[in-house]
Amino acid sequence: MSSHREAPEISQDPAADNTDVYAFVSPDKPDTVTIIANFLPLQQPYGGPNFYEFSDDVRYRIHISNQGTAQGDLIYEFLFETTVRNPDSFLYNTGPIETLDSENWNRPQTYTITKIENGRRSVLGRGLPVPPVNVGPRSTPNYGELARSARRLRNRTWFFAGQRADAFNVDLGSIFDLGALRPFNEAHLIPMAAMDGVNSVQATNVHSIAMQVPIDMITRFKNQPTNRFSPHATVGVWATASRRQSRMQDPATGTSVGTGPWVQVSRLGNPLVNEVLIPMGQKDRWNAGRPAADAAFREYVDSPELARLLPVLYPDVFPNLAAYDKPRADLNAILHTGIPRGVVPEFQNFTGATQADMLRLNVAIPPTQPEDQNPFGVVGGDLAGFPNGRRVNDDIVGIELRAVAGVTIPLVDPEYTPDETASQLTDGTQSAAPGTDSFPYLQDPSGGYQTRPGTVDEGEN
Amino acid sequence: MSDTSRRSFIAAGGVGVGALAITGAGAFTASASASATPSADRAKERVVAFVPDHTTDELHLLVDEREVVVHDRDLVVRLLNAAGSR
Numbered sequence: 214m215s216s217h218r219e220a221p222e223i224s225q226d227p228a229a230d231n232t233d234v235y236a237f238v239s240p241d242k243p244d245t246v247t248i249i250a251n252f253l254p255l256q257q258p259y260g261g262p263n264f265y266e267f268s269d270d271v272r273y274r275i276h277i278s279n280q281g282t283a284q285g286d287l288i289y290e291f292l293f294e295t296t297v298r299n300p301d302s303f304l305y306n307t308g309p310i311e312t313l314d315s316e317n318w319n320r321p322q323t324y325t326i327t328k329i330e331n332g333r334r335s336v337l338g339r340g341l342p343v344p345p346v347n348v349g350p351r352s353t354p355n356y357g358e359l360a361r362s363a364r365r366l367r368n369r370t371w372f373f374a375g376q377r378a379d380a381f382n383v384d385l386g387s388i389f390d391l392g393a394l395r396p397f398n399e400a401h402l403i404p405m406a407a408m409d410g411v412n413s414v415q416a417t418n419v420h421s422i423a424m425q426v427p428i429d430m431i432t433r434f435k436n437q438p439t440n441r442f443s444p445h446a447t448v449g450v451w452a453t454a455s456r457r458q459s460r461m462q463d464p465a466t467g468t469s470v471g472t473g474p475w476v477q478v479s480r481l482g483n484p485l486v487n488e489v490l491i492p493m494g495q496k497d498r499w500n501a502g503r504p505a506a507d508a509a510f511r512e513y514v515d516s517p518e519l520a521r522l523l524p525v526l527y528p529d530v531f532p533n534l535a536a537y538d539k540p541r542a543d544l545n546a547i548l549h550t551g552i553p554r555g556v557v558p559e560f561q562n563f564t565g566a567t568q569a570d571m572l573r574l575n576v577a578i579p580p581t582q583p584e585d586q587n588p589f590g591v592v593g594g595d596l597a598g599f600p601n602g603r604r605v606n607d608d609i610v611g612i613e614l615r616a617v618a619g620v621t622i623p624l625v626d627p628e629y630t631p632d633e634t635a636s637q638l639t640d641g642t643q644s645a646a647p648g649t650d651s652f653p654y655l656q657d658p659s660g661g662y663q664t665r666p667g668t669v670d671e672g673e674n
Numbered sequence: 675m676s677d678t679s680r681r682s683f684i685a686a687g688g689v690g691v692g693a694l695a696i697t698g699a700g701a702f703t704a705s706a707s708a709s710a711t712p713s714a715d716r717a718k719e720r721v722v723a724f725v726p727d728h729t730t731d732e733l734h735l736l737v738d739e740r741e742v743v744v745h746d747r748d749l750v751v752r753l754l755n756a757a758g759s760r
Contacts, residue, residue, distance in 0.1 A: 459736045
């Protein structure tokens with residue numbers, strides 16, 4: 214979660230696996246939008262000597278829709294290239310890496326950014342540096358400064374690509390043990406003692422592509438909308454990863470080479486959609502698809518399996534949810550069309566009738582400063598948070614658990630009364646690496662030397 | 675991007691046949707190989723050819739970042755023969 218190893222095919226291809234996408238008006242630069250796309254889930258920081266890196270064989274893209282048709286009207290493309298300085302060494306580095314051009318770094322990586330708009334491709338930068346992974350205090354001293362030096366300004370836009378701490382929080386171990394939420398263990402069909410949640414992604418890293426772009430570069434009319442009810446105030450955002458259609462292993466070298474068109478293998482807009490709503494037999498197809506064609510998946514949003522499971526897994530806790538048999542227009546609005554005007558006071562992020570999974574960010578709504586942010590976003594009365602785009606510190610698991618459990622049904626069906634527990638649902642976790650206050654808004658990655666492997670609690674067995 | 679045309683087939687097909695001939699040369703007669711004339715706009719790089727359905731005339735050629743789809747039952751059968759040779 215939110216999209217870590219969420220589908221059978223992509224779980225076999227971590228370098229292309231898109232784990233989270235964030236899009237928000239930058240609190241410290243409110244004339245810009247920050248978009249972050251994370252890949253390569255659940256990295257153990259000590260995973261050397263071949264540490265994690267972007268794949269040279271994957272085409273990473275960030276898509277922005279600004280015409281209400283869920284098409285990629287503006288695309289930023291990222292292609293990576295890895296150099297091996299000394300193929301006769303088995304080491305990632307042969308001494309401290311104190312600068313991005315350090316000769317001690319045996320495997321530096323660079324990238325090319327291409328902007329695609331109206332069919333025109335513009336290369337914004339070549340040979341841009343990716344910082345090394347955080348190996349440890351001997352190999353990557355002063356890591357924070359080293360990583361910051363990899364930020365680049367191109368076309369009025371700041372870019373960063375490199376390893377970051379995973380800010381997400383979720384209790385994977387419990388949730389995928391028959392839908393258990395540890396704080397509610399006693400109410401589960403198979404009861405256990407209640408306990409605090411365990412954040413499964415604590416101390417793990419991801420690889421992030423982050424950009425901070427002026428709002429007047431991404432909206433339909435290249436301006437900064439001030440009317441939040443304007444249909445042009447909302448942009449759709451998602452990220453993808455693609456590989457060549459054919460991949461052949463060369464037995465002579467033990468390496469592979471790709472040929473043919475790029476074929477999309479990973480997609481992510483709204484968190485948890487493919488992970489939780491799309492059934493196993495459709496997940497790979499969802500990853501290969503386009504948001505504009507998401508009408509094919511509408512049934513899984515309108516009638517989610519999880520909403521049917523909650524009353525079974527937690528007997529007598531969700532009687533109202535169990536009895537609700539209408540299509541979930543609330544979830545459809547949140548995830549597939551945006552919320553129209555008149556549903557939430559002073560808010561809308563509706564992008565038209567096209568069923569499409571995208572983050573929808575109303576850029577005319579001012580950002581909430583970090584100290585005032587409500588992690589429950591719009592549900593918590595903070596209109597600058599999810600599902601108005603998504604901020605790093607939004608409590609996605611909590612928001613979506615409560616939404617699926619029925620908390621948001623009254624927005625579209627005032628006669629419905631949510632079950633009492635629905636508004637309390639949580640997996641009991643908190644981020645181990647909360648977002649920061651400046652670009653790229655994600656903490657430095659956990660270091661290999663500094664990180665201890667997890668422990669196994671014998672628990673009930 | 676798929677591109678279905680006889681011209682594309684002629685351009686790319688020669689290279690595809692050549693590549694396959696490495697492992698299935700027995701199915702290609704000397705005269706068939708010799709009769710192919712390289713065109714000016716032929717592919718000059720790795721080409722991957724595949725037949726998705728052995729009962730049809732459809733042949734897919736992957737070259738660079740493109741996919742070329744050609745329809746030639748005769749060529750498909752010759753490829754199938756080559757693939758089946760021991």
